[in-house]
Amino acid sequence: MTYLSDSIIExxxxxxxxxxxxxxxxxxxxxIWVSEIxxxxxxxxxxxxxxxxxxxxxxxxxxxxIAREDEVMSLWSGLGYYARAxxxxxxxxxxxxxxxxxxxxxxxxxxxxxxxxxxTAGAIMSLAYNQSYAILDGNVKRVLARFHQVSxxxxxxxxxxxLWDLANKHLPNKENDKYTQAIMDLGxxxxxxxxxxxxxxxxxxxxxxxxxxxxxxxxMPAKKIRIRKxxxxxxxxxxxxxxxxxxxxxxxxxxxxxSFMETEDxxxxxxxxxxxxxxxxxxxxxxxxxxxxxxxxxxxxxVIVETSKNTDNFFALNEINFGLPKPVAxxxxxxxxxx
DNA sequence: AATTCGGGGCT
DNA sequence: AGCCCAGAATT
Numbered sequence: 001m002t003y004l005s006d007s008i009i010e011x012x013x014x015x016x017x018x019x020x021x022x023x024x025x026x027x028x029x030x031x032i033w034v035s036e037i038x039x040x041x042x043x044x045x046x047x048x049x050x051x052x053x054x055x056x057x058x059x060x061x062x063x064x065x066i067a068r069e070d071e072v073m074s075l076w077s078g079l080g081y082y083a084r085a086x087x088x089x090x091x092x093x094x095x096x097x098x099x100x101x102x103x104x105x106x107x108x109x110x111x112x113x114x115x116x117x118x119x120t121a122g123a124i125m126s127l128a129y130n131q132s133y134a135i136l137d138g139n140v141k142r143v144l145a146r147f148h149q150v151s152x153x154x155x156x157x158x159x160x161x162x163l164w165d166l167a168n169k170h171l172p173n174k175e176n177d178k179y180t181q182a183i184m185d186l187g188x189x190x191x192x193x194x195x196x197x198x199x200x201x202x203x204x205x206x207x208x209x210x211x212x213x214x215x216x217x218x219x220m221p222a223k224k225i226r227i228r229k230x231x232x233x234x235x236x237x238x239x240x241x242x243x244x245x246x247x248x249x250x251x252x253x254x255x256x257x258x259s260f261m262e263t264e265d266x267x268x269x270x271x272x273x274x275x276x277x278x279x280x281x282x283x284x285x286x287x288x289x290x291x292x293x294x295x296x297x298x299x300x301x302x303v304i305v306e307t308s309k310n311t312d313n314f315f316a317l318n319e320i321n322f323g324l325p326k327p328v329a330x331x332x333x334x335x336x337x338x339x
Numbered sequence: 340a341a342t343t344c345g346g347g348g349c350t
Numbered sequence: 351a352g353c354c355c356a357g358a359a360t361t
Contacts, residue, residue, distance in 0.1 A: 039356040080345025117358045137356040
């Protein structure tokens with residue numbers, strides 16, 4: 001099958017996005033890898049400023065591999081899905097040690113690395129090395145689901161599998177790098193989720209959804225996830241200009257970032273405070289606010305506690321340079337303004 | 340096979 | 351207010 005790839009590549013020559021910051025005349029595998037990880041479940045416009053700051057600080061694998069994890073997390077702060085950053089760092093060390101600092105060039109080696117799955121490995125093989133591998137991101141899924149009117153059976157696995165088959169079937173026999181970029185660009189700029197610009201789409205003469213006017217029905221919607229609502233109380237221990245922070249464990253949200261002590265049960269607040277410092281007391285409560293995640297909705301309460309303790313985990317507001325969850329960063333900004 | 344993991348853009 | 355985004359790892 002070459003109609004689809006030929007048409008898309010031809011379209012890309014005229015209308016594709018060729019100036020994204022991770023693109024260069026000579027492909028840079030390190031840049032492509034970092035961008036692919038940042039772009040997982042994250043839109044291009046969100047990623048661009050993070051990518052530029054990240055590359056300015058870590059221009060190559062070596063600088064990343066020898067960095068402190070806290071600094072890596074700091075540059076990821078606000079981007080979300082923090083396991084991506086931890087895996088990125090972990091993988092840079094693996095490449096330094098096990099691959100002698102050379103970025104892997106085979107699909108087998110790439111997919112063995114933390115944070116690199118089938119689609120990301122395919123993207124690197126294609127975009128960095130012009131090898132014939134498919135990707136299956138949200139853009140490609142949408143284009144293929146519409147082009148073929150792919151239905152979503154009971155089994156999600158079968159649906160994914162049939163899309164992968166189509167993605168492989170449509171691979172061109174040359175210019176795979178250009179094709180991969182092209183089909184993503186088409187999905188992002190023409191074959192959009194809502195109001196696709198079918199009239200100027202290079203695939204319209206053979207697109208099933210255009211023919212039957214079913215663009216809104218494809219891709220068929222995924223199963224709805226239910227959003228868990230929960231409460232959290234952040235306990236901000238403050239000693240003059242310094243506040244207490246601790247590093248979060250990896251098996252929860254915001255893993256590896258620094259945060260306040262917290263509880264989900266308000267009845268525990270007094271006990272936690274007295275356990276920390278029996279002479280401390282609550283001096284203030286901030287206005288509660290809702291922090292929304294894609295799978296949770298957290299009502300965040302904040303209590304400020306004055307303490308005279310001053311351990312290693314106390315930091316001046318202006319010297320905090322590691323990763324912070326969004327709501328924690330918000331609260332710290334608020335505290336700075338009060339000064 | 341289903342759930343978990345962020346935060347933001349767009350409608 | 352709800353859905354989706356250059357998905358992968360874990361349960």
